[in-house]
Amino acid sequence: MAHLPLREPDEDLIPLLRKASSEDLGILVEYIHKDFNQDLNDVPDFKLHNPRAGEKIYEGDHRIYADDIAAEIQRYGGNSFSNAFRGGKGVPYIEVLRDVADSLKVNYSENSDAATIESQIQLKVLEKAYEKMDDKEKSELLTNxxxxxxxxxxxxxPMAALQTTIRMSGFAAYKMAAIIANAVAKILIGRGLTLATSNMMMKGIKMFAGPVGWAITAIWTLVDLAGPAYRVTIPCVIQIAYIRQHAQTHFCPKCESPNTETAKFCQSCGTSLQSEA
Structure with missing residues (x-):
């Protein structure tokens, strides 16, 4: 098998993964490989760029086979019987996303786009983590x-206040995505994200790894009862949500702080961003 059957067009997933970094794609690959039924082992490009696939699969250049990673995620969204009638293809990413949201009892509209549903899933995880924080951690999280x-x-x-802040600030949306994705990666594969950002922000992201980790562990307990595929699709959705936010964020060339795409000056150090746009 040269490549996995890819369901196209899938505008919510394929273009995004094609532009993602090898490091961020590598985390998706590791999530997939925690399951024993993955098909990436049949992809020549995967074998070529992961010569020690059973040991350290994040060492290769995962951008080479980004479409196969997308196809694998699509395939996890549909059961094998249904996929057989689709010519081996999975389901569009938005269906995977809705399925994950339903499994976590996340409220969303049928008309919601992928980014909105991803945000609601992140907020659900954050809400669970908030329950285990002490007053100081709660205050620091909200301030952060x-x-x-x-x-x-x-x-x-305070979900309403947080949702309003995130809608008005791409910076807050990026930080929330990074906090959650970093914690999930540390729990599942033993290492966090590779982040190009300021030391201050990195400290903030690491600070909440414990409570978010507890929330993810609690979610796994429920997910195990629903079906093993969720142990792949839930972390993949969380990582893809981070990749989407990263793609929409403009990093300052001086202090590496994240800013919105439309920002003219860095909100942390004041450096002009127009020449970098």
């Missing part, structure tokens, strides 16, 4: 994400 904090820390995550 740009939500104004009062003297009284609410028992429950």
């Amino acid at each position: 994400l740009g939500v104004s904090v009062t003297n009284v820390i609410p028992a429950a995550l």
Whole structure:
């Protein structure tokens, strides 16, 4: 088998993975390889760029076979019986996403786009993590994400305020995606994301790895009852959500802080971003 059957067009997934870094794709590959039924082993490009696939599969250049990674994720979204009638092809990413959202009891509209559903999934994970934080951690999390904090820390995550902040700030959306994806990677594959960002932000991302890790562990307990495919699709969706936010974020050439694509000056150090756009 030269390549896995790819369902095209899948505008929510294929163009995004084709532009992703090898490091970020490598995490997807490791999530897939935690399952015993993966088909990437049949792809020559995978073998070529992962000569020690059973040991350190993140060492290769995963960009070479990005379409096969996309196809594998699509295939996990449909069961094998259904895939047989699709010519071996899986389902569009939006269907994978909706299935994951349903399994986590995430509220979303049928008209919601992929980015919106991904954000709702991230908020669900963050809400679960918030339950295990102490008052200091809650305050630091909200401050880190740009939500104004009062003297009284609410028992429950102020979802409305957080959603408003994220809608208005691509910076907050990126940080939320990075915090969650980093924690999931540390739990499942023993290493975090490769982040090109400021030391201050990196410290903030690492700070919440524990509570987010607890939330993911709790989710796995429920997911195991629903079906093993979710142990692949849920972390993949979380990583893809991070890749999407990373692609939409403009990093300052001086301090490496993330900014929105439309920002003219870095919100951290004031450096002009227009010449870098």
